[in-house]
Amino acid sequence: MNMKFAAIVLLAGTTSLAACKSKAPEELPPGPGPVTTAPVQAPAGPAVGSQEHFVRAVNGQNVIFFDTDRFNIDSADAAALQTQAQYLSQYPNVSVTIEGHADERGTRDYNLALAERRANAAKNYLVSLGVAASRVSTVSYGEERPVATASTAEAWAQNRRAVTVVIN
């Protein structure tokens, strides 16, 4: 457990360094739920290995959010990914795809590359927590699949995301 925390602190340090070059801070993405360090309890209901089961078990933290033109894992993202890693540790037969997304305020090709970077950052974080890389694939959707359709800062914040999806 100590080792894990050390790894997280180290990674968080690296990513914030990498982010130093970027612009003024944007609005923060919506905050995640409370961080749980206890093993995730499998709720009654949806079958193990289903998306619904996963989303319930991680308390809705299957989505992480990013600042404009950024792909670093902030503390809220780290907490969410840690919860995801715990689920994957508990259910070793489950594999996931991380879908990377960008907001509409970018050029198309760049957004494909940026969203791939985001999905890959989330994957690397899961792998650093002990999840086998072979269990985590990525796909970039660029700006093609927004969840919020307004052209506002709030909508763009919701769309700059990486979504973890269970595959069977």
Added chain:
Amino acid sequence: MRFSITISALLAFGLSGPALAQDEVTTVEPSGEPRPAAQTASGSDAIGRETVVGTLGGDDVGIAIPAFAADRDVSTPANASGTSALGVELARVITNNLRNNGLFKPTGPDSLPRPSFPHITDPQWSTWSSRGAEMLVHGYVRARDDGKLIVGCYLYDMALKDELARSGWVVPPADWRRAAHKCSDLVYARLTGESPFFDSRIAYIAETGPKDNRTKRLAIMDSDGANHRFITTGRATALTPRYSPDYRRLLYLSYVDGNPRIYIYDIGTGQQQLVTQSTNPTFAPRWSPDGKWILYSMAVNGNTDVYRVSAEGGPSVRLTTEPGIDVGGSYSPDGSQIVFESDRSGTQQIYVMNADGSNQRRISFFGGRAATPEWSPRGDQIAFTYIPGDFNIAVMSPNGRNFRKLSNGWQDEAPTWAPNGRIIQFFRTERNSGRTALYQVDLTGENMRRLETPVDASDPAWGPILP
């Protein structure tokens, strides 16, 4: 308009298979005889206009374009009403072409008397001078015994009462519009001194559906929007097409296997294949000017770089190695250099490198971001998306100087050049609704217009003059 759409639909129906028949236009003397080899269509001594840049709307040249005459009205697959009606359609296409670029004030066949066949080579000057025309376009259409059409085109100067240019073309009936585009090009080139551009095609992405569930289909059309055709069904998202220089193939991105991958689509056979066998995402495909090479961008472990591969396949060569996002790429017309986009400095900026990847250097230094560079076919300009906040279309010299902003939309992006390097097409996204449309603007920035498409449209790619 409704009429011409019906014609197109009929033609599309009558065509067997997806073949384009684009290489079947033969240039001939207006008489229908083969041309002497040395003769060229465009004159070198343009009158009064050395360049499109700086030309203002105030001195638009008035051009009368009455119906083309038919020697006799016979049936043709090109028009349900025969060659006489086709002559009206030809003049309408030319009028529409010349109307839309801010240089000319054309008057079309619907408000002009119809010249007789013998008068095509012997204009009735008084008829046209009384209508204020400075230039006069005459033409004829004749159906040959083999079914092909001969279209003759003549440009007259009303003040000189003399002929400025003439040409003729033999076209299959299905390609009758190409004869009208060739005639438009003859007039445009003779009066401006610029290279032609009307006889060309555009590939783009047709968009339908709500913003959070958009259907995106690969589609192609003539430079004026006619002969529109969907290539993909829309089941898989298609993005960023590029016509090969010979118009036989299209590069584009498809999610058909669930992941973003570049495919080469063969227009003649309808077959497609991956540009490169890789499990990594590939995107932003581009052709070299000679069609022998393909540039593409590939993300490996989240890091995107620009690669080059032969259009016939084989191993890829990695051209960029920076840890940032290096993406896109557009060759100089001679193929010796590539302009591309990178965020290695912290934000999207524009860089130039030699075609082998050496000597990479940044050229954009004007504040804000700069993206999607496209080298002009003339070599003298680079068009790009300028992002000081909103997204605009801008141009600069290949050395980064002479920055000029050409558009002022909320989100204008992805410029593509007309074959003559004098007009830039791009797409505009509407705030909130996400509706998209194609626009084009000349290098003065003053002549902006929307190109009508059947549905919303993005990611335009203008091909060269048809072979």
